Amino acid sequence: MKREDFLDLNEILQHPGKKAIFSVETSLNQEADLDLVTPVTGEIHAISTGNILLLAADLKTRCVVECSRCNEPMEVDIVIDMEDDFDVEGIPASYGTGGYARVVPEEEPEPIFQENHLLRDAYIRQGVIVSLPVQPLCTGDWDIPCPNMPRTSSEPLEEGHPAFQSLKSVRNSEDDAS
Numbered sequence: 001m002k003r004e005d006f007l008d009l010n011e012i013l014q015h016p017g018k019k020a021i022f023s024v025e026t027s028l029n030q031e032a033d034l035d036l037v038t039p040v041t042g043e044i045h046a047i048s049t050g051n052i053l054l055l056a057a058d059l060k061t062r063c064v065v066e067c068s069r070c071n072e073p074m075e076v077d078i079v080i081d082m083e084d085d086f087d088v089e090g091i092p093a094s095y096g097t098g099g100y101a102r103v104v105p106e107e108e109p110e111p112i113f114q115e116n117h118l119l120r121d122a123y124i125r126q127g128v129i130v131s132l133p134v135q136p137l138c139t140g141d142w143d144i145p146c147p148n149m150p151r152t153s154s155e156p157l158e159e160g161h162p163a164f165q166s167l168k169s170v171r172n173s174e175d176d177a178s
């Protein structure tokens with residue numbers, strides 16, 4: 001793991017109220033399930049209240065996703081706006097009691113802290129994943145068909161097509177019921 005991937009939060013954890021701002025530019029290269037066109041850029045802000053670590057990220061990127069209707073790849077701009085808090089245990093060293101504050105490790109499948117260092121790319125990756133569009137469309141509109149869709153639905157069906165037969169039987173049964 002590259003050194004720039006570790007954001008050192010120890011200074012602010014030992015000095016509650018002190019802010020840290022990290023400017024970010026990362027391609028998250030090791031992530032196979034994300035297809036970034038541009039690096040993730042922006043800032044991560046961090047501050048500790050003494051027993052809570054607050055993180056805020058204001059990031060953006062551009063990545064390739066699949067149209068949810070025709071599966072064609074398409075590029076979308078992603079804005080990543082994150083706000084998270086984490087428990088801190090121990091007395092900050094700046095209080096002069098001989099204590100030491102540390103982030104309480106969370107039980108996550110992919111840890112985002114190593115002691116008092118934030119694993120930048122692991123944290124950013126979580127934000128990118130949740131910021132992806134849920135149902136991206138290459139035309140941007142459900143009313144506008146995808147250019148690559150098979151056109152079967154718009155071609156007229158011939159009389160005697162099974163679809164007409166089943167439609168007729170539905171109508172007949174409705175007549176019977178009335």
Ligand SMILES: [Zn+2]
Pocket residue numbers: 067068069070071072137138139146147
């Ligand atoms: Zn499409």
